[in-house]
Structures are given as C-alpha cells and as structure tokens.
Amino acid sequence: MRVGASSPSCVWYRSFPSICSTMPLGLTRIPLLHYLIATYLCMLPGAIAYTYLGYAGREAVAGGEGLIQKVMLALALLAVVAFLPRLIGRLRQGPTMNIDALRERLNKEDELLLLDVRTANDYQDKLGHIVGSLNIPLEELESRLAELTPYLEKPVALICTTDRRSKKAAQILGSQGFADVHVVIGGMTQWNKNALPVHTTTETSDHLREIQ
Known part of the structure; x- marks a missing residue:
C-alpha cells in the first residue's frame, strides 16, 4: 500500500501544529504527554480506516483480487471508528x-x-x-x-x-x-x-x- 497524503503518518504530521498550539494557548488542562498519547491513539484508527478505504477503492476500480475481503475489512474499520467515541466516553465516565x-x-x-x-x-x-x-x-x-x-x-x-x-x-x-x-x-x-x-x-x- 502506497504511503501518500492520506497515510496515518501524514495525518499525524498535519495535526502536530494544532497540538502544539493548543497546549500553550491553554485550551486544554490535560498534561502534555497524556494529550499527545490520547490524540495519537484516537486519530490512528480513523487514519488507518481512511487510508485503507482509499486503497480498497482503487483495488475495486482496478478489479483486484480479494475484493469482498477488502470491502468487509474496510466496513469493519469504519465500525471501529464509529463506535470508538462511545467507548472512550464510557471509559472516561468511570465506575x-x-x-x-x-x-x-x-x-x-x-x-x-x-x-x-x-x-x-x-x-x-x-x-x-x-x-x-x-x-x-x-x-x-x-x-x-x-x-x-x-x-x-x-x-x-x-x-x-x-x-x-x-x-x-x-x-x-x-x-x-x-x-x-x-x-x-x-x-x-x-x-x-x-x-x-x-x-x-x-x-x-x-x-x-x-x-x-
């Protein structure tokens, strides 16, 4: 899979200026290390899903092999991204x-x-x-x-x-x-x-x- 403008590393790189500006401006009280870890972990599934969907789309257009498996995996990634905020909300809520x-x-x-x-x-x-x-x-x-x-x-x-x-x-x-x-x-x-x-x-x- 080609690494391009939509790759996870590129998405992280683009978000870094926003992260750096958020902390000095006092827009969050979360410790810097926790903020960086949480931001990366929360962005990673979406970045992977976005990248893989692009890859699966190109394969579909090109008529590549294993199309059904690729589509199913793409849908699974979308489901993970969709339900991740709810899961995080429950974890933050606590007991x-x-x-x-x-x-x-x-x-x-x-x-x-x-x-x-x-x-x-x-x-x-x-x-x-x-x-x-x-x-x-x-x-x-x-x-x-x-x-x-x-x-x-x-x-x-x-x-x-x-x-x-x-x-x-x-x-x-x-x-x-x-x-x-x-x-x-x-x-x-x-x-x-x-x-x-x-x-x-x-x-x-x-x-x-x-x-x-």
Whole structure:
C-alpha cells in the first residue's frame, strides 16, 4: 500500500501544529504527554480506516483480487471508528453505582462522600436531596476542588437529577487525581422513584410553621 497524503503518518504530521498550539494557548488542562498519547491513539484508527478505504477503492476500480475481503475489512474499520467515541466516553465516565448500592453504602456509614452537583435551587426543589450529601454545583466544581482534597483517595459518589451532570463532574474529578469516583445512575429521579427518604425545603418550612 502506497504511503501518500492520506497515510496515518501524514495525518499525524498535519495535526502536530494544532497540538502544539493548543497546549500553550491553554485550551486544554490535560498534561502534555497524556494529550499527545490520547490524540495519537484516537486519530490512528480513523487514519488507518481512511487510508485503507482509499486503497480498497482503487483495488475495486482496478478489479483486484480479494475484493469482498477488502470491502468487509474496510466496513469493519469504519465500525471501529464509529463506535470508538462511545467507548472512550464510557471509559472516561468511570465506575457507576446504582441506587440500591448507594443506599447500602450510606447505611454502612463508611467514608463515602455523596456529592450532589445540581444547582442550589435544584438541591432544594421538590426532588429534595439526600441527608448528609454535600452540594457543590457542577459550574462551581473546579473552583471549589480544595474543599474535596480530603477525599482524593476516598470514595466519592456523584449524584444529580439524572446522571448527566454527574458524568461531567466525574470527568473533572478524574482529571484532578480523585481515585475512587462513582456516578449514581438515575440520580435523584430514580431515588424518588424508589420512594427513598429525602429532605426538602418544603418540609423545613412546614415544620417551622408547626412550631410557630
């Protein structure tokens, strides 16, 4: 197979100026070595697939032998490229925890930190929040990481309304060296569906009215 403008090495060479400019401009906080390795590994399958498709196309036009095998291999490479982002997303998300597992951990009263990354208003809304949870909104998480330093090596469970914000928070904490981060699947929505206890502002207001 001829090495040309679409070869993997050429694609990598063309991307290198972009990589070099991204780091000094502060467009990413990922360490340089990790950034280079991840960029190359993520680009390589696509570059190989792109190159091989060109090769298979030329063979098809020329009527080369083994055309069916080449086409099947090309389709397999395309499938790998198509599903690779999902796989990477799952790996970046890290471990998960369902509601039953969370409840069991909370009942054990171990060192687990339950971090609720919803906004302050959502934390107090009708879904309520779990007693003992710490509320740091996702938007404030990076600026308040110092508050979580004691939990760098301890288990942290992330919860939100569903689990979307928790997944983003898990990526942030993972990039900052937190070793044991879990996303609570289903979030407070699932917690409420299971009819588990929550604390809400409404309950507090009703209690105050009873006292008065």
